[in-house]
Amino acid sequence: MSELVEEWTSFLPDLLQGLDISVEVTLLSLAIGIPCGLVLAVLVSSSSRLAKGAGLLIVEFGRGAPALVLLQLVYFGLPTTGLLLSSFVSAIAALAWNTAAYTSEIIRAGLDAVPFGQREAATAIGLNPLDALRFVLVPQGLRMAIPALVGFSIQIFQATSLCFTIALPELLSRSYGIGSQTFHYFSVLLLAGLIYAAICIPASILMKRLEHAIGHYAT
Amino acid sequence: MWSYPAFLVSGLPWTLSVTAGAFAIGALIGLPVMLAEESTFAPLRLIARTYVNLVRAVPPIVWLFIVYFGVGSDLLRLTPFGAAVIGLGLISSAHLAEIYRGGMISVGKGQREAASALNLGPVYGFIDVMAPQAVRVALPPSAGYAIGLLKDSAISSAIGVPELTERANEAAQATLTGLPVYVALAAIYILMSVPVAWLARAVDTRLRAKVAR
Numbered sequence: 001m002s003e004l005v006e007e008w009t010s011f012l013p014d015l016l017q018g019l020d021i022s023v024e025v026t027l028l029s030l031a032i033g034i035p036c037g038l039v040l041a042v043l044v045s046s047s048s049r050l051a052k053g054a055g056l057l058i059v060e061f062g063r064g065a066p067a068l069v070l071l072q073l074v075y076f077g078l079p080t081t082g083l084l085l086s087s088f089v090s091a092i093a094a095l096a097w098n099t100a101a102y103t104s105e106i107i108r109a110g111l112d113a114v115p116f117g118q119r120e121a122a123t124a125i126g127l128n129p130l131d132a133l134r135f136v137l138v139p140q141g142l143r144m145a146i147p148a149l150v151g152f153s154i155q156i157f158q159a160t161s162l163c164f165t166i167a168l169p170e171l172l173s174r175s176y177g178i179g180s181q182t183f184h185y186f187s188v189l190l191l192a193g194l195i196y197a198a199i200c201i202p203a204s205i206l207m208k209r210l211e212h213a214i215g216h217y218a219t
Numbered sequence: 220m221w222s223y224p225a226f227l228v229s230g231l232p233w234t235l236s237v238t239a240g241a242f243a244i245g246a247l248i249g250l251p252v253m254l255a256e257e258s259t260f261a262p263l264r265l266i267a268r269t270y271v272n273l274v275r276a277v278p279p280i281v282w283l284f285i286v287y288f289g290v291g292s293d294l295l296r297l298t299p300f301g302a303a304v305i306g307l308g309l310i311s312s313a314h315l316a317e318i319y320r321g322g323m324i325s326v327g328k329g330q331r332e333a334a335s336a337l338n339l340g341p342v343y344g345f346i347d348v349m350a351p352q353a354v355r356v357a358l359p360p361s362a363g364y365a366i367g368l369l370k371d372s373a374i375s376s377a378i379g380v381p382e383l384t385e386r387a388n389e390a391a392q393a394t395l396t397g398l399p400v401y402v403a404l405a406a407i408y409i410l411m412s413v414p415v416a417w418l419a420r421a422v423d424t425r426l427r428a429k430v431a432r
Contacts (some may be wrong), residue, residue, distance in 0.1 A: 064409035066370035069384060076391050080398035158278035165377055172281060172332035179288060186289030193277040193285060200276035 008100040008191050010176055015188075018174035019195060021088075023159040025170065028092045029156055032147065033099025038142075040104035041111060042133065055104075062101025067159045069092040075166040087168040095156055102152055103145075110145030111137055154203045157194065171195060225389035230386035233300070235380060236238035237372040238306035242365055243312020259325065267316075274313035280374045282306045287378045303375035303406075306389060307368065314364055322357030323349060355426035362419035366412045373408070383407060 043055030062070065074097075075090040085093065114137050121134035161172040171179075175192035179185035255267035274282070286309075287302035297305070326349055334344035376385035387404040391397035 059411065061405060064412055065405035066373040066408060068373045068376070069387075069401060069405050069408060072384070072388065072391075073398070073405060076388070076398040077401040080396045110313070161278040161280045162374065164280065172278070172284070175287075176284065182383070184287070188282065189285045189289045193281050196278055196281060197273055197276035202271060204272075 001035065006185065007187055011175070011188050011191055014174050014178060015171060015192060015195060018169060018171035022031060022163075022170040024159065025088070025091050025095065025160045025168070026153070026157045026165065029095035029099050030153055032092065033096040033156075034103050036100035037098065037103030038107055038138070040100055041107040044104060045108060045111070059101045060095075060102050062097045063105070067095065067098050067191075068162045068165065070098055071162055071166055087163065087166045090166055091160070091163045091168050097161060098159070099152070099156055103149060105150045106145050106152060107141065110143075111141035113144050114140045143214055146214060147207055150203065150207040154200050154207070155201065157203075161196070171204060224280055224403070224431045226390055227386050227403060227407075228248060228384040230237050232380055233380055233382035234369070234372050234384075237298045237300065237307065237375050237380060238369045241307035241311050241372070244304065244308025245368075246361070247329065248308070248312035249315030249319055250275050252312055252321040253323070256316060256320060256392065257334055269374070271313045271316055274310055279307065279371050283374060283378055298377065299379040300377055303372070303380050307371060307375070309312055310370060310371075311364070315361060318357050318364060319353065321360065322353035322355075326352045358426060359419045359423040362415055362422075366415050369411060369415075370408060409411045 040055050043051045044051055044059060046055070053188055064072075068105040070090065074085065074094045075087060078085060078090075116121040118136055118140065119132065127135065160170055163170050164176065166171040167173070171192055175188045178188045182188070252267050252270065255263045256271065258264050258267070282305040283303060286306040287297060287299065291297035291302050330348055330352065331344065334348040339347065347426050371382040372382060375382055376388065379385065383404060391400045393401065
């Protein structure tokens with residue numbers, strides 16, 4: 001047992017550096033992806049056929065293809081067009097796309113849950129469509145989407161482990177690297193798994209609390 | 220000339236077998252896990268809840284690595300395919316247990332009470348009253364999970380299962396033009412999930428009508 005603890009203490013600094021990168025990729029993907037998701041949500045519910053079609057194409061591709069395929073499409077595919085991105089930028093681009101696609105659906109559901117009377121009231125007091133969206137629909141819709149958005153953030157954090165395949169030195173890559181040097185795959189991968197769990201379990205408890213607190217329409 | 224579309228499609232049976240195998244394991248193990256979660260015996264409940272939460276808190280690819288490199292290299296020899304099916308199967312069991320539990324909860328409490336009033340006992344109450352109704356509610360989300368699993372099976376390329384994504388990687392390296400290969404790959408995944416989603420929606424509306432609340 002003490003041997004395992006000693007081994008894990010020697011692995012830990014390297015793994016925590018990897019965790020840093022995983023967290024950075026998660027936060028940047030969410031920071032870029034969620035606003036894009038909001039724009040996509042508005043595009044998809046727009047009455048213009050062109051905007052709707054373009055929005056749907058981006059959303060269906062981003063949701064329908066596995067996140068791993070998006071990552072490889074950006075990292076190994078885009079160089080065909082002459083666009084060479086580093087693994088860090090590719091990871092953020094692909095995961096932000098995935099985030100935008102999923103969160104657009106979450107946000108759209110949130111916006112749809114705002115009672116129709118709110119929309120009518122906004123028109124009645126003379127707000128133009130953009131202001132109605134800004135001051136009436138989005139604040140209420142986003143509030144209801146928060147628990148689902150937290151849930152999705154956990155998924156994106158887990159998805160950063162896929163960046164192993166594009167050689168990003170994040171948590172899983174580093175533990176695999178240690179495993180191939182020491183041949184103690186089981187021990188190091190177990191430690192990596194525990195680190196992921198140590199973040200995801202509290203986060204999902206937080207999500208359940210949020211669901212109770214704001215999962216319904218509040219006046 | 221060597222054509223990559225045919226090569227790419229040769230990964231399809233592997234993708235489908237990994238998905239089907241993992242789903243079958245998950246559907247089977249998910250049932251006892253759900254029953255343990257709903258058990259009146261507290262320690263059993265704790266073990267089952269911990270299992271479900273722990274499995275879901277670790278990314279699928281990490282589980283696959285633990286099974287393939289961790290368990291597979293030290294304790295017993297596993298083929299990449301075996302490791303992928305076992306790893307994804309265990310993950311599915313946790314997710315499907317939760318889906319089954321949702322199905323059980325959606326069946327009205329009065330049904331359980333009526334079953335015990337008729338002296339059916341817990342076993343027949345479950346088999347003849349609860350399960351047939353719960354299945355109707357749990358089927359569409361299970362189909363939804365199967366679609367997710369089909370996409371998750373792409374990660375088995377990381378441990379060398381020659382499925383669609385692994386084939387695409389090889390084809391991209393061989394042709395030196397990655398973009399069309401990966402766009403085709405993404406299109407295959409999207410096209411495969413469309414019929415399942417359509418079927419699930421169609422079945423959902425028919426089955427939901429038959430649940431007492």
